Amino acid sequence: MLTDPAFIRRLESLHLLARKVLGGTLQSDRKSVRKGAGITFADHSEYSPGDDYRAIDWQVYARFEQLVIKLFEVEEDLSLYLLIDASPSMTGKWQWAREVAAALGYIALHNNDRVVLDCFADEVRRVMEPAHGRGKVFPLLRTLEDAATFGRDTDLGTAARAFQVRARKRGLVVLISDFLFPDGAEAAFKLLRWHGHEVFAIQVQDERDRECDLRGDCELDCVESGRRLKVTVTPELAERYRLSVLELNEQLRRSAARRGVGLIGCTSDQPFDEVVRRILRRGGLVA
Amino acid sequence: MNFANPAFLWAAAALAPLVAIYLLRVRPRRHPTTALFLWQSLLTRRQTSSLFQRLRQLWSLLLMALAVLALAAAAAGPRLGEDERRDLLIVVDTSASMATEAEDGRRIDRAKDAARDLVRALSGEQRAAIATLAGDLDHVSHLTTSRRDLLAAIDRIEVGTGRCDPQRLDHLVASDGPWAERYRTLLVSDGCDLPDQLPTGIELWPITDRARNVGLVAADMRRLPDGRVALFYQLASTHDEPVERELQLAHDTEAGIRRLIPVTVEPGVNPAEVFHLEQAESGAWFLSLDRGDAFALDDRAYLALRPRQPVPVRIDAEAPYFLARCIQAFERSGDLVRLAEDGAGDLVLAHGTDPTAPRAMILQPSGESRWWNSIGDELGRVVPEAPDRDHPLLAHLDPDLLPFVGARELRAPEGAEIVLRDAESGVPLLYRVRREGRQAVVVNLDPLAGEFYLSTTFPVLVHDTARLLIGREAERAGSHPAGAPLVLGESVEHLEDPSGTRLDPVTGLRPTRLGHYRVHRAGGIEALGVSLLSMSESTGEPGGSEAQPPTIERGHPLSTWLILLAIALLVGESILYHRRMAG
Numbered sequence: 001m002l003t004d005p006a007f008i009r010r011l012e013s014l015h016l017l018a019r020k021v022l023g024g025t026l027q028s029d030r031k032s033v034r035k036g037a038g039i040t041f042a043d044h045s046e047y048s049p050g051d052d053y054r055a056i057d058w059q060v061y062a063r064f065e066q067l068v069i070k071l072f073e074v075e076e077d078l079s080l081y082l083l084i085d086a087s088p089s090m091t092g093k094w095q096w097a098r099e100v101a102a103a104l105g106y107i108a109l110h111n112n113d114r115v116v117l118d119c120f121a122d123e124v125r126r127v128m129e130p131a132h133g134r135g136k137v138f139p140l141l142r143t144l145e146d147a148a149t150f151g152r153d154t155d156l157g158t159a160a161r162a163f164q165v166r167a168r169k170r171g172l173v174v175l176i177s178d179f180l181f182p183d184g185a186e187a188a189f190k191l192l193r194w195h196g197h198e199v200f201a202i203q204v205q206d207e208r209d210r211e212c213d214l215r216g217d218c219e220l221d222c223v224e225s226g227r228r229l230k231v232t233v234t235p236e237l238a239e240r241y242r243l244s245v246l247e248l249n250e251q252l253r254r255s256a257a258r259r260g261v262g263l264i265g266c267t268s269d270q271p272f273d274e275v276v277r278r279i280l281r282r283g284g285l286v287a
Numbered sequence: 288m289n290f291a292n293p294a295f296l297w298a299a300a301a302l303a304p305l306v307a308i309y310l311l312r313v314r315p316r317r318h319p320t321t322a323l324f325l326w327q328s329l330l331t332r333r334q335t336s337s338l339f340q341r342l343r344q345l346w347s348l349l350l351m352a353l354a355v356l357a358l359a360a361a362a363a364g365p366r367l368g369e370d371e372r373r374d375l376l377i378v379v380d381t382s383a384s385m386a387t388e389a390e391d392g393r394r395i396d397r398a399k400d401a402a403r404d405l406v407r408a409l410s411g412e413q414r415a416a417i418a419t420l421a422g423d424l425d426h427v428s429h430l431t432t433s434r435r436d437l438l439a440a441i442d443r444i445e446v447g448t449g450r451c452d453p454q455r456l457d458h459l460v461a462s463d464g465p466w467a468e469r470y471r472t473l474l475v476s477d478g479c480d481l482p483d484q485l486p487t488g489i490e491l492w493p494i495t496d497r498a499r500n501v502g503l504v505a506a507d508m509r510r511l512p513d514g515r516v517a518l519f520y521q522l523a524s525t526h527d528e529p530v531e532r533e534l535q536l537a538h539d540t541e542a543g544i545r546r547l548i549p550v551t552v553e554p555g556v557n558p559a560e561v562f563h564l565e566q567a568e569s570g571a572w573f574l575s576l577d578r579g580d581a582f583a584l585d586d587r588a589y590l591a592l593r594p595r596q597p598v599p600v601r602i603d604a605e606a607p608y609f610l611a612r613c614i615q616a617f618e619r620s621g622d623l624v625r626l627a628e629d630g631a632g633d634l635v636l637a638h639g640t641d642p643t644a645p646r647a648m649i650l651q652p653s654g655e656s657r658w659w660n661s662i663g664d665e666l667g668r669v670v671p672e673a674p675d676r677d678h679p680l681l682a683h684l685d686p687d688l689l690p691f692v693g694a695r696e697l698r699a700p701e702g703a704e705i706v707l708r709d710a711e712s713g714v715p716l717l718y719r720v721r722r723e724g725r726q727a728v729v730v731n732l733d734p735l736a737g738e739f740y741l742s743t744t745f746p747v748l749v750h751d752t753a754r755l756l757i758g759r760e761a762e763r764a765g766s767h768p769a770g771a772p773l774v775l776g777e778s779v780e781h782l783e784d785p786s787g788t789r790l791d792p793v794t795g796l797r798p799t800r801l802g803h804y805r806v807h808r809a810g811g812i813e814a815l816g817v818s819l820l821s822m823s824e825s826t827g828e829p830g831g832s833e834a835q836p837p838t839i840e841r842g843h844p845l846s847t848w849l850i851l852l853a854i855a856l857l858v859g860e861s862i863l864y865h866r867r868m869a870g
Contacts, residue, residue, distance in 0.1 A: 089321035222323035
């Protein structure tokens, strides 16, 4: 259970590690290109009536007898979008996905970052509205605990578009999925990056996704679409399936590289905190 | 086709539940997958599955159904043919000719193979018995359904040296009603020595080949009165052309060759030949062809030459001295006769007396006697004439050389056996008479007037007379035909066969093993040769060469093949099942 004290202790240890490694934040380019009331000089602008006179750069006026104001960089809050694949194919990895999401959300909330939790399958469901602060940790954990898989067929591209409609602010989008999509993930990566998000993909698969230990006649039942396929699995065919999965994962890696998307692949038998530690030691969720 | 157990055909009804079970059970396992699209892409890269692949389930059901039907048919005991006779008597010819080696093996081996085929074709309820025929009909197995016992009996069959006598089977197929109606008798034979028409009820299963043979069909070796030894032999050939061979005559061992006799053997049975040896030791002799052929048993004759046995002669004459001296003189110079001691003797030589001995040779008949009816005057010139030139007394004598000086007119008693008579008057000159258990040979001549006593024909006539009266003209031949009853006379203690095995009793014995036997008598041991010497076995062409084997199931029964088919079908289904289960 995600609200279990033992689990929470594990989350805390991850948070401490995050603080130690990343200085307490999920490192990201948080510098906004927008100018505002910050402390870091960014640029000058011509004074217009109504501008804050305290920003007038008198040294420039003394030299050039021209009224200009200083522009400063604005440090914005990090928006962490946790986008979790909740399609039926994630059933076997659902607990693991929620644990990873809980860990990342915990760290972000403790650092006063903004956390949004969405689940997607054949539609995108906002499971938790944007939340700030430590006070939202338990709601986050309970929300994750109550979340369940849903839907049927999954189209990541459609989900990305639907997500983008609601995600007004740029942020860090963490995709947690098995990425077993017929059309791949490149379109989604492209869309999200186009809209200025930082994207990090956490691919989780289990042995049943990667290997086929079936032999002989069997009827394959797609957990998402419900379609069936009769097949006679030979050792040769099983090997070809394994290679196909590897090829699919390789395509994902190349797509992520092309689109500047961070990617980490793991299996559901790896403890979630080990995966998060790997992420943190890498320097965060950056490509 | 008919079935021994048609009720088992109902086992085919098991098809119905089989189909139902198959349709219900033969369904693939369902397994969830998270990447069906990957499987689809894999399968689309492959060739479209063949009709066999698509219908594999149906193929499995078909194989199982065929296996069930095959098993049901096998249990029903299918039989080809309509013969209702259930039991079979298989008679294998084991006569000497079956030892012939042809291109495809010995005839006996092929006959045994044919018998095995017949046994294997028996259905489970059919009984059979195995017998061999070579002289006698020997049952080597009783009537049984056990194929194992029958095959074991066939394995024990060995070729013999006797003749194949189908008349032995008469009692089986005589109108002893049940046999002919219930049993079928098959004679597996090469047909040698078989009549054109076999007894009714016997079917011939021919063992044919084109083996060629040269063999000895007759052989004998005897001592002649003049001291020489005569070797008598007769050859036969089944070759189409004359062949050159060499006969090897060896004494004591096969390596002790004494003579080589080149011969040209014409096709068929050749005339008998006689070869004389000046001297020949007593004992075992071998007469062999120099070259072996397909039939080896007739390539050698085992001969035995008995030692000379002089005839003990007792004199019963008014003036015996001179007669005795003549006998003694011939005794010293030859071994035909000897003067008997102590009054004993196989033959009494009488001159001028009426002997009462059991066997007597009477010279110059005179006076009254039971051996002649009347004595008349002396004849003049006499021309001897032999009513029977083959009479034993004339075997070593030339009648023209006998000096019938002093022959008198006389009448022989009724029933006398006239050997020589005067051609003009018909007066008996030499005749044999039997009276009251006694025998006598009357020689109607004056031995002194014609100096007959001094003639070399005198001891020959005495010797041959003794042999005739004693019965020695029926003396044992130099080689005894295998399988023929043996007559050795009295005083034989026992017999040893060529391997040294003692044979007891000797009376009625029919030796079949070829070789030299040892006859143990009170007076010593003498050799006895047993050879094949069979015209029919050596020259018989495989009979029934144009005959076809009778219609009968051979080889493994149909049910065996159906079971094998069912096993093959089940193996096929197992493979398909394994494919379904294990890919």
